[in-house]
Amino acid sequence: xxxxxxxxxADARLSPERVLTxxxxxxxxxxxxFGMSREVRAVDGVSLHVDRDEIYGLAGESSxxxxxxxxxxxxxxxxxLDVVGGSVAFHFAGRERDIYAMSREELQSIRWRHLSYIxxxxxxxxxxxxxxxxxxxxxxxxxIGKPMPEFLRLIEDHLDRVRLPPTVLDAYPHELSGGMRxxxxxxxxxxxxxxxIVADEPTTALDVVVQRDVLAMLREVQxxxxxxxxxxxxxIGVHANVTDxxxxxxxxxxVEEGPTGDVIRNPRHPYTSHLVTSLPRIGDxxxxxxxxxxxxxxxxxxxxxRFHPRCPLAIGTCRAEAPPxxxxxxxxxxxxxxxAAPTAATVQ
Amino acid sequence: MLTxxxxxxxxxxxxxxxxxxxxxxxxxxxxxxxxxxxxxDTFVVPPDVPxxxxxxxxxxxxxxxxxxxxxxxIRNTMLxxxxxxxxxxxxxxxxxxxxxxxxxxxxxxxxxxxDTFIVIPLFPLLVxxxxxxxxxxxxxxxxxxxACLGWSYDARLIRSVxxxxxxxxxxxxxxxxxxxxxxxVLQEHLPYVLPIVFYTTMNxxxxxxxxxxxxxxxxxxxxxxxxxxxxxxxxxxxxxxVAGIWWWIFFPVLFVVVLFIGLFLLAISMNEYIDPxxxxxxxxxxxx
Numbered sequence: 001x002x003x004x005x006x007x008x009x010a011d012a013r014l015s016p017e018r019v020l021t022x023x024x025x026x027x028x029x030x031x032x033x034f035g036m037s038r039e040v041r042a043v044d045g046v047s048l049h050v051d052r053d054e055i056y057g058l059a060g061e062s063s064x065x066x067x068x069x070x071x072x073x074x075x076x077x078x079x080x081l082d083v084v085g086g087s088v089a090f091h092f093a094g095r096e097r098d099i100y101a102m103s104r105e106e107l108q109s110i111r112w113r114h115l116s117y118i119x120x121x122x123x124x125x126x127x128x129x130x131x132x133x134x135x136x137x138x139x140x141x142x143x144i145g146k147p148m149p150e151f152l153r154l155i156e157d158h159l160d161r162v163r164l165p166p167t168v169l170d171a172y173p174h175e176l177s178g179g180m181r182x183x184x185x186x187x188x189x190x191x192x193x194x195x196x197i198v199a200d201e202p203t204t205a206l207d208v209v210v211q212r213d214v215l216a217m218l219r220e221v222q223x224x225x226x227x228x229x230x231x232x233x234x235x236i237g238v239h240a241n242v243t244d245x246x247x248x249x250x251x252x253x254x255v256e257e258g259p260t261g262d263v264i265r266n267p268r269h270p271y272t273s274h275l276v277t278s279l280p281r282i283g284d285x286x287x288x289x290x291x292x293x294x295x296x297x298x299x300x301x302x303x304x305x306r307f308h309p310r311c312p313l314a315i316g317t318c319r320a321e322a323p324p325x326x327x328x329x330x331x332x333x334x335x336x337x338x339x340a341a342p343t344a345a346t347v348q
Numbered sequence: 349m350l351t352x353x354x355x356x357x358x359x360x361x362x363x364x365x366x367x368x369x370x371x372x373x374x375x376x377x378x379x380x381x382x383x384x385x386x387x388x389d390t391f392v393v394p395p396d397v398p399x400x401x402x403x404x405x406x407x408x409x410x411x412x413x414x415x416x417x418x419x420x421x422i423r424n425t426m427l428x429x430x431x432x433x434x435x436x437x438x439x440x441x442x443x444x445x446x447x448x449x450x451x452x453x454x455x456x457x458x459x460x461x462x463d464t465f466i467v468i469p470l471f472p473l474l475v476x477x478x479x480x481x482x483x484x485x486x487x488x489x490x491x492x493x494x495a496c497l498g499w500s501y502d503a504r505l506i507r508s509v510x511x512x513x514x515x516x517x518x519x520x521x522x523x524x525x526x527x528x529x530x531x532x533v534l535q536e537h538l539p540y541v542l543p544i545v546f547y548t549t550m551n552x553x554x555x556x557x558x559x560x561x562x563x564x565x566x567x568x569x570x571x572x573x574x575x576x577x578x579x580x581x582x583x584x585x586x587x588x589x590v591a592g593i594w595w596w597i598f599f600p601v602l603f604v605v606v607l608f609i610g611l612f613l614l615a616i617s618m619n620e621y622i623d624p625x626x627x628x629x630x631x632x633x634x635x636x
Contacts, residue, residue, distance in 0.1 A: 076524050108526040117524055124517040129539045135518075138535055139525040 018091055019196055019228045020050040020073070025086035027072040040298045042068035044252040045086070047325070050196075050228050055219070057243030057260060058232045059275065063295055065252040066232045067120055070198050073230070074117045075099045075107065090115065092195055112143035116189040120200040120232075123181045125188070126173040132184055133169040140191050155191060161224070162187045162217055179210040186218055193225040200232045215242050236279055240264055245331070248272045251296050251306035254325070258332030268334040270313050305337065313338045356617060366613025373607045377423035385413065387420040387574045399595050406595035409586040414599055420574045422603050428491055428560055428575065429553035435495030436556075437549055440503035445533050445541065447503070448510025459507070465500035470559070473497070478568040485570045490563075494556050502548040506541055513537045543618070550615030554608055561604070576600045 024047055029040040042065040050056045058066050071077055073088050088099045092114040099107070119125055126135050136155050137148075144151055156166045162183045173181055182202065189197055202218065203211040219242055222229050231243055239246050239260055246260040248269065256269040267273045274291045293310045296302055302309055308318040317323075317337045325333045326340040334340045356363040385392045391411030399406040405414035447458040477493055478485055513519060513536075522532045557576075563569050564577020571578050583589075583596040 074524070076520065111524065111526055119517050119520055119524075121517050125521040127518045127536050127540075130536070138527065138531075139521060142526065 017052040018049055019052050019054075020048075020091070020230075021087075021089045021096075022046060022048050022073060023087045023089075025069070025072060025083070025088060027068055027077070027081060027083045029068075029080045030082055031080045038299055041301060042081075042252050042298055043072055044301075046249075046252075046254050047086075048247055048254060048257065050230060052195075052228055053223075053226050054245065055222065055229045055231055055243045057239040057246040058230060058249060059234060059236055059239055059246060060249035061234060061275075061295060063298075064249045065298070066234075066249055067200055068252075069249070070117075070200055070230060070232055073099075074115060074198050075102075076117060090196065108143075112140055112192045112194065114195045116192065116194040116197050118185055118189045118197065118199040118202050120204075122185040122200070122202055123178055123205055125185055126181060128173055130172075131169070132171055132173065132176075135173075136169070136188060136191070139188060143192050155187075158187055158191050159184075161221065178206055179214060182206060182210075182214050183217065186214070186221065190221050190225060190227070193227070195227055197222065197227050197229045198232075199229060201234075202231070203238070204233065211238070212241075218242070236264065236275055248275065251301055252298055253306060253322075253335070255307065255336070256332075256334045257325070258329065258334075262329060262332050266329075268328050268332070268339045269307075269336050270311050270339065271307050272334075305335075360617045362613045363617035366610050366615075366617060369606055369610030370614055373422060373426065373603065373610060376603070377419060377426060380416070380419035380423050383416040383419060385416055387417065388572060396591075396593055405599045406593070408582065408596050409588065409591070409593060410582060414595055417574055417579060418599055418603060421576050421579050421600060422607065424487065424573060424575045425557055425560065425577070425604065426607065428487055429557040431488070431491040432494045432498060432556035433549045433552045435492065436499040436502070436552055437545055439495065440499035440506055440548070441538075441541070441545060443499070444503040444506025445510045445537060448507035449514050449529065449533055449537070451511070451514070455507075459504070462500045462503050462507075465497065466504070468497070470497050471562075474559070474563060475568050478563070487560075487570060487573055487575070490560070490569055491556075494559065498552055498556060502545075502552065505544060505548065509541055509544060510537055513540055546618045547615050550611045553611055557604065557607075576604045 024045050025043055026041070026045055027043040029038075029042055031038050044065075046069060048056070058069065060066055068081065071081065072083055075088070077083065083100060089096050090099060090110070091097075092110060097106075097110075099110075102110070126132060127138075130138070133152070133155075137151075141148070141151055144154070146154065152169075155169065159166060159168065164180065164183055164187065168176060168180065168184060173184075176184065182205075186202065189199075199218070203214050206214060215238060218229075218231075231239075233239065243260045245258065246263045247254050247257040248263070248271065249255065250271050256263060256267065256272045263272060264276055267276050271291075278288055278290075280288070291310055296306055296309065302319075304320050305311070305314075305318040305323050308314040311318065315338060321337075323335045323337045323340065325335045328334050328340055357367065380387075389412070393403065393407045393411055393413050395407055395409050395411045397403050397407040403413055403415065405418060407413055408417065443458055443462065447455045447462075474490075474493065474497075477490075481489065510533075518536060519532060522536050527535070560569070560575065561577035561580070564571070564575055565580050565584065567581055569575075569578065571581060579600045580597055583593070583600075586593070586596075588594070588596040
């Protein structure tokens with residue numbers, strides 16, 4: 001507990017203005033069919049925070065709970081997903097509010113204006129039988145609270161910012177290329193100049209050239225409207241280019257978190273090391289080695305550290321007890337018995 | 349709107365033919381307002397006269413002019429089909445979309461009602477309905493009864509589309525942006541469902557006209573209101589086929605077939621207009 005308090009103090013020194021604080025969040029998928037109940041612990045005890053004007057990256061392989069985590073953060077959950085513990089507090093307009101304590105009206109008032117969400121598969125968030133203009137009106141007009149002509153002018157200005165001609169407003173989504181659709185989606189999410197944008201794999205379906213372009217634009221928009229952002233992608237290369245801080249998830253838990261450069265240059269968790277060494281580098285001819293096995297079934301996760309069945313460094317403690325997040329450098333936390341606490345390893 | 353119709357007329361052959369055929373039938377039906385004889389009157393002209401310059405479509409054994417009689421019949425039949433189609437579309441859109449979007453308990457309840465309607469044998473039920481109503485039977489009442497029976501297949505069809513739309517990203521985005529269920533269903537999903545609705549409308553009109561003709565031919569409707577079926581019923585009563593009065597049956601059948609074809613062609617061309625992707629195909633954008 002003392003280490004957590006120390007880390008909080010260190011964080012407070014580094015970042016005066018906090019926008020999002022997630023404390024010990026647990027979200028489970030609970031199903032009950034024919035008397036068989038099942039509980040999938042997709043997010044299990046995640047704590048993190050995001051500061052103003054910061055891009056926080058979330059990485060991890062598929063099915064490690066990234067999307068569930070951010071769905072829970074923006075409260076876009078529906079059964080069987082349920083939040084069973086912890087809190088998600090946003091600091092908008094100088095007020096801290098728990099998103100799960102809000103009424104429906106309050107939630108409506110913060111969405112889009114303060115908090116927007118770029119969904120996974122964001123190329124398909126535009127209705128195929130509605131023109132882009134109508135999608136803008138449907139989704140964001142209610143949140144801006146301006147008369148229609150002014151609102152349409154505002155959209156055109158904003159599209160100009162993401163380098164799209166105003167003619168896209170009259171197009172149907174299928175008439176746009178993948179990159180254009182992605183830009184429209186980003187424009188849609190940022191049109192109300194929100195304080196916080198959550199982006200779930202916003203560039204997954206694009207080739208690397210367009211991806212780079214879209215990401216640069218995303219970053220530019222974020223800089224300009226000074227919002228904070230959580231960016232989810234499994235592509236470490238994207239994180240290296242775009243994010244300020246990086247959190248690595250494994251099996252529903254955060255295993256490492258720190259400034260992106262530190263985490264990539266100096267990974268402390270064995271899982272992070274594997275992710276980072278899988279990145280190709282120019283001139284590197286050493287054969288790449290895959291990690292054996294697959295992420296655990298979250299309905300029955302392994303005891304102790306959830307990574308231990310695949311971990312080359314696993315020791316006895318790993319099998320028995322889950323490691324806490326420990327500071328290893330300023331702002332750099334890791335949950336590992338072996339690499340974060342060398343003394344514990346020698347004792348074993 | 350007008351330019352759309354003009355463009356459709358110019359570039360879409362199905363629409364052109366369908367519109368012409370339907371317009372012809374509508375114009376013909378409109379002639380009923382200029383009829384020299386009231387539809388119920390009999391023996392106003394010499395009976396059993398074959399088609400001639402004086403009586404274009406001939407006359408019936410009941411002394412009615414087939415031409416003027418047919419204007420009333422086709423008008424009533426068309427209005428009947430339209431009424432049934434509109435009423436039953438309202439029910440099937442409401443039930444299908446609500447059930448598909450809500451899912452769960454609402455879906456189970458609505459679909460069990462729906463499936464009940466699917467398995468009910470329609471024809472015996474309508475005959476029974478006629479025997480219960482007897483003299484009170486009129487075509488608005490029959491239209492209402494058939495609308496209440498004819499929505500179930502299409503409600504299931506619409507439900508399946510609504511279910512797939514519900515899981516699309518744009519629905520999640522709508523929910524996240526705070527749209528209410530009614531707004532999502534009407535603004536986001538309805539445009540997607542409309543081509544199917546248009547298509548089923550024409551199908552449903554054809555179905556209801558067909559069923560009405562069947563019931564009328566057998567005399568299970570109000571035989572004083574002239575419809576295509578009632579005309580054939582009277583022709584059968586007077587053994588027109590045996591007596592060689594073929595024009596009494598031929599012209600009603602011809603006109604109802606023309607109406608069927610016109611409506612069908614309109615339906616498929618409407619479909620092309622409403623769905624932007626098939627509009628693209630028509631422009632040649634997707635053709636290889």
